[in-house]
Amino acid sequence: MTGIVRVRSLTKQYGSLTAVDDVSFEIKESEIVSLLGRNGAGKTTTIHMLLTLISPTSGGIEIFGKTLKGHREELLARMNFTAPYSLLPYNLTTREALTVFALLYGVKNYKERVRFLIDEFELGQFGDKKIGRLSSGEQMRVGMAKAFVNNPRLLLLDEPTASLDPVAARQLRGKVLRFVRESGGAVLWTSHNMREIEEVSDRVIFLSLGRIVACDTPENLKSRFGQEDLEGIFVSIAKEPVSRDS
Amino acid sequence: MNFLHVWGIVYRNIVLIRRSVPKLFSLFGFITVELFLWGFITLWVQTLDGSDARLDFMLLILSAFIFWSMFDLSQRSFSISFLEEVWSRNIINLFGSPVKLSELVLALALVGVTQALLAFFYIVPLAFVLYALEIWDMGLYIVPFFMNILIFGWGLGALSIGLVVRFGPSADILAFFIPFLLLPFSAVYYPVSVFPPLLQKITFILPTRHMFEGMRIAITQGTVPHDSLLWASIFNLVYLFLGYLFLHWVLRLARSKGYLGRLVQD
Numbered sequence: 001m002t003g004i005v006r007v008r009s010l011t012k013q014y015g016s017l018t019a020v021d022d023v024s025f026e027i028k029e030s031e032i033v034s035l036l037g038r039n040g041a042g043k044t045t046t047i048h049m050l051l052t053l054i055s056p057t058s059g060g061i062e063i064f065g066k067t068l069k070g071h072r073e074e075l076l077a078r079m080n081f082t083a084p085y086s087l088l089p090y091n092l093t094t095r096e097a098l099t100v101f102a103l104l105y106g107v108k109n110y111k112e113r114v115r116f117l118i119d120e121f122e123l124g125q126f127g128d129k130k131i132g133r134l135s136s137g138e139q140m141r142v143g144m145a146k147a148f149v150n151n152p153r154l155l156l157l158d159e160p161t162a163s164l165d166p167v168a169a170r171q172l173r174g175k176v177l178r179f180v181r182e183s184g185g186a187v188l189w190t191s192h193n194m195r196e197i198e199e200v201s202d203r204v205i206f207l208s209l210g211r212i213v214a215c216d217t218p219e220n221l222k223s224r225f226g227q228e229d230l231e232g233i234f235v236s237i238a239k240e241p242v243s244r245d246s
Numbered sequence: 247m248n249f250l251h252v253w254g255i256v257y258r259n260i261v262l263i264r265r266s267v268p269k270l271f272s273l274f275g276f277i278t279v280e281l282f283l284w285g286f287i288t289l290w291v292q293t294l295d296g297s298d299a300r301l302d303f304m305l306l307i308l309s310a311f312i313f314w315s316m317f318d319l320s321q322r323s324f325s326i327s328f329l330e331e332v333w334s335r336n337i338i339n340l341f342g343s344p345v346k347l348s349e350l351v352l353a354l355a356l357v358g359v360t361q362a363l364l365a366f367f368y369i370v371p372l373a374f375v376l377y378a379l380e381i382w383d384m385g386l387y388i389v390p391f392f393m394n395i396l397i398f399g400w401g402l403g404a405l406s407i408g409l410v411v412r413f414g415p416s417a418d419i420l421a422f423f424i425p426f427l428l429l430p431f432s433a434v435y436y437p438v439s440v441f442p443p444l445l446q447k448i449t450f451i452l453p454t455r456h457m458f459e460g461m462r463i464a465i466t467q468g469t470v471p472h473d474s475l476l477w478a479s480i481f482n483l484v485y486l487f488l489g490y491l492f493l494h495w496v497l498r499l500a501r502s503k504g505y506l507g508r509l510v511q512d
Contacts, residue, residue: 014503044507045504048506051341076342081342085510086335086338086339088334088336101339105344
């Protein structure tokens with residue numbers, strides 16, 4: 001499998017605080033990698049560095065074999081993201097907001113793409129409703145449709161199911177799994193829902209205080225930590241940060 | 247009545263005002279600028295004598311008002327188009343997309359131009375109907391004058407949104423305050439000669455001063471003041487370039503310090 005993301009010795013410092021500390025990982029084609037950790041562990045900072053919203057203090061990021069620093073626009077056009085804290089314009093309708101993002105991502109046949117997304121994400125009933133009038137779960141679904149607007153090869157999903165009901169969350173996981181299988185794309189996923197992570201992830205990276213403390217498949221991690229599920233590992237890492245895993 | 251409830255609401259506002267420099271600006275800044283503005287207007291009125299009775303005050307004052315409003319609108323619509331993204335917490339989506347800074351600035355400028363033109367073609371006939379104001383009496387000077395107004399609006403707009411990125415959403419008041427701050431010193435409603443000598447020298451670097459002084463010459467003498475136009479154009483291009491550089495620098499700083507994420511949290 002070809003590498004889509006390669007992160008090497010990524011570090012972000014704010015004065016004396018090290019938010020991300022010498023983090024290295026790869027995401028290959030058709031792979032879902034999850035970033036786990038307590039609040040403030042460095043998950044969102046890592047994602048923001050992949051989106052060029054934050055510049056690293058040191059270390060490098062390569063996406064599709066190119067440095068992110070030198071090819072920002074080209075690479076961002078081939079990836080997308082969604083996060084509950086990054087809202088879509090509340091004063092636009094679903095259709096208008098998706099059209100805006102299709103244009104921002106340079107989608108040429110944008111009208112057709114927006115129609116497809118509205119069908120695919122079953123947004124027809126509120127296609128002409130302002131986003132500010134949608135429930136948080138409905139907004140999250142529009143956010144997911146936005147994440148697919150440019151047919152990306154890399155998806156960064158920061159707690160994508162945080163506001164979704166179990167049915168909508170299951171449908172979303174199904175869509176992401178299908179995306180990975182059919183397009184060969186890659187996903188970096190963060191969540192506090194350990195069952196969800198176990199269901200979708202090929203590999204899991206545990207972060208603690210900005211450092212990677214464990215990185216492996218969910219099965220291998222469970223046997224290594226002697227836990228029945230990822231939640232047990234999460235709790236044990238949270239209680240007692242283990243030494244960094246190579 | 248429970249005075250603890252009242253104190254809760256008052257306390258919330260005290261905390262907000264005390265901690266926010268932009269809010270302190272709105273508290274003391276606007277009234278200070280108004281004092282300067284009305285002070286200079288009064289000084290000018292005191293200097294008028296019988297020979298000034300021939301001046302077309304309607305054209306002088308209302309043209310100045312209309313063009314100042316166009317400048318204010320150009321700057322405000324440039325800034326507010328960006329602030330809309332901040333207010334709707336969409337800023338991460340914008341900066342996480344492949345949009346370049348130059349594309350963002352061009353788009354904001356186009357929104358500014360469109361809004362200013364729409365307002366201009368609305369207000370000019372209205373002023374004609376209400377006051378028989380024929381702004382076209384300014385002649386050809388109107389075209390470069392209007393262009394200069396728009397360009398300075400973009401430069402200040404870039405400065406305003408740079409300050410919002412740097413200091414967070416609470417600095418949005420600056421988008422409204424910055425043009426207002428320049429109003430008394432731009433000689434919009436009175437000639438530059440009203441200013442004390444030192445202020446006349448300092449305000450030389452304001453393109454708006456040259457534009458409005460030139461406008462008055464065009465109206466009262468019927469000639470296009472080339473030196474005013476030249477100085478206004480030179481300063482405008484310099485400020486547009488500096489505004490763009492400032493915004494570029496602030497965004498680099500924001501990426502380094504994590505300010506962009508703060509724009510959706512504050």
